[in-house]
Amino acid sequence: MDYPKSILGLIDNFSSLPGIGKKTAERLALHIYSNMNKDDIEVFAKNLVNVKSNLHPCKVCGNLTEEELCPICMDETRDKSQVMVVENIKDLFVIEKLEVFHGIYHVLGGAIDFSNGIGVEDIDIPHLIERVKQGEIKELILACNATLEGETTARYIKSLLEDYDIKITRIAHGLPVGGDIAYADQTTVLKALEGRRNY
Amino acid sequence: MDYPKSILGLIDNFSSLPGIGKKTAERLALHIYSNMNKDDIEVFAKNLVNVKSNLHPCKVCGNLTEEELCPICMDETRDKSQVMVVENIKDLFVIEKLEVFHGIYHVLGGAIDFSNGIGVEDIDIPHLIERVKQGEIKELILACNATLEGETTARYIKSLLEDYDIKITRIAHGLPVGGDIAYADQTTVLKALEGRRNY
Numbered sequence: 001m002d003y004p005k006s007i008l009g010l011i012d013n014f015s016s017l018p019g020i021g022k023k024t025a026e027r028l029a030l031h032i033y034s035n036m037n038k039d040d041i042e043v044f045a046k047n048l049v050n051v052k053s054n055l056h057p058c059k060v061c062g063n064l065t066e067e068e069l070c071p072i073c074m075d076e077t078r079d080k081s082q083v084m085v086v087e088n089i090k091d092l093f094v095i096e097k098l099e100v101f102h103g104i105y106h107v108l109g110g111a112i113d114f115s116n117g118i119g120v121e122d123i124d125i126p127h128l129i130e131r132v133k134q135g136e137i138k139e140l141i142l143a144c145n146a147t148l149e150g151e152t153t154a155r156y157i158k159s160l161l162e163d164y165d166i167k168i169t170r171i172a173h174g175l176p177v178g179g180d181i182a183y184a185d186q187t188t189v190l191k192a193l194e195g196r197r198n199y
Numbered sequence: 200m201d202y203p204k205s206i207l208g209l210i211d212n213f214s215s216l217p218g219i220g221k222k223t224a225e226r227l228a229l230h231i232y233s234n235m236n237k238d239d240i241e242v243f244a245k246n247l248v249n250v251k252s253n254l255h256p257c258k259v260c261g262n263l264t265e266e267e268l269c270p271i272c273m274d275e276t277r278d279k280s281q282v283m284v285v286e287n288i289k290d291l292f293v294i295e296k297l298e299v300f301h302g303i304y305h306v307l308g309g310a311i312d313f314s315n316g317i318g319v320e321d322i323d324i325p326h327l328i329e330r331v332k333q334g335e336i337k338e339l340i341l342a343c344n345a346t347l348e349g350e351t352t353a354r355y356i357k358s359l360l361e362d363y364d365i366k367i368t369r370i371a372h373g374l375p376v377g378g379d380i381a382y383a384d385q386t387t388v389l390k391a392l393e394g395r396r397n398y
Binding site: 013024072 | 222
C-alpha cells in the first residue's frame with residue numbers, strides 16, 4: 001500500500017523543490033499532517049499563494065516589491081549614483097543584511113550561461129544600459145558571482161558600457177572561486193565588497 | 200532592508216519545518232516566487248490544506264486514511280491475526296514498501312520518552328490492549344525503533360500483555376542500535392523483520 005493520494009500530492013510538491021529529496025518530502029508532508037494545526041496550515045497555504053500574487057519586480061531595479069517601486073529605490077537617503085549589479089534577488093538580500101552598501105541595485109535575474117542556453121537576451125541587461133544612459137549613475141559595481149557564468153556576464157556588461165563615462169568596478173575575489181554569493185559567510189562578502197577594483 | 204512581508208511569512212513557514220534552517224527557507228521561498236507558476240502554487244496550497252482536512256487516523260490501526268478504515272484494514276486478503284506495532288505512520292510505510300508483511304498494523308503515535316515528558320498515556324496503548332482482548336490477534340510484532348524509547352515502549356507493552364495467550368515478537372537487532380526505522384535501508388529492515396524473536 002502506498003500513501004493516500006491526499007498526501008502523495010503534497011510529497012510531490014515538496015520533492016519538486018530544490019534540494020528536497022523523496023525521503024525529506026515524505027517527512028515534511030507527514031510533519032504537516034501530524035504536527036501542525038489547521039490554522040497554521042491555512043496560513044502556510046495563504047502565504048504560498050500571496051508570494052506570487054502580492055509580489056512583483058520593482059520597475060527600476062528588479063528587486064521584490066509589493067508596490068510599484070521597491071523600498072530601496074524609494075528610499076531618498078540611498079545614493080542613486082552607485083548601482084550594484086547582482087544576479088539574483090537572494091544576492092541583493094545578502095548584501096543588504098551587511099548594512100554597508102548605501103547605493104541602489106540592478107537585479108539581472110540570472111547570468112549568461114551558454115552551456116545551459118541562457119544567452120545575453122535572457123537576463124535584464126537592456127534595462128541596465130538604459131539606466132546608465134539616463135546619466136545619474138556614476139559607479140556600477142558588478143557583483144555577479146565568482147563563477148564562469150558570473151565572470152562572463154560581468155565582462156559582457158563591461159564591454160557594452162566602455163563608451164560611457166562611468167566607473168565600473170568588480171567585487172574582489174574574496175569570494176572563493178566557483179562560489180555563490182548566496183552561500184558565502186558575511187565576512188567573505190564584506191571583504192569582497194571592500195576590495196572591489198576597477199574593471 | 201529586509202524581505203517584503205509577503206515572503207517573510209513564507210520563510211517563517213518553511214523554517215518551522217523539521218530540518219529546514221533559515222537559509223534553506225529563504226532559498227525555498229524565493230524558488231516559489233521565481234520558478235513556480237501561479238497554478239502550481241495553488242495546487243501546492245490546496246494539497247497542504249487537504250492533507251489535514253481529508254486525512255484522519257484509521258479507526259482500527261491509526262494509519263492515515265481518507266475513509267473510516269484504512270486500505271490495509273479493509274483489505275480482506277490481509278492476515279488480521281498478525282499485528283505489527285509501529286511508532287509512527289512513516290514506519291508503517293517503510294514496512295509496506297518491502298511488500299513482505301501481509302498482516303495488519305497498530306500505530307502508537309510515538310514512543311515512551313520520560314525525558315521529554317512522553318508517558319504511557321501519550322501513546323495509543325489502550326486501544327492496542329482492547330484489540331488484543333477481542334481475541335482475533337495471534338501474534339504481535341513489536342516493531343518499535345531500536346532506541347531507548349522504542350525498547351522501553353516494547354517492554355511496557357509486553358508487560359501489559361503477559362496474561363494473554365498471544366505470541367509477542369520483537370523485530371531483530373538488524374537495525375543498528377540507536378537507529379530509526381524510517382532512515383534504515385530496506386535490506387536492514389528486511390533482515391530485522393526476518394530475524395524477529397519471541398519477546
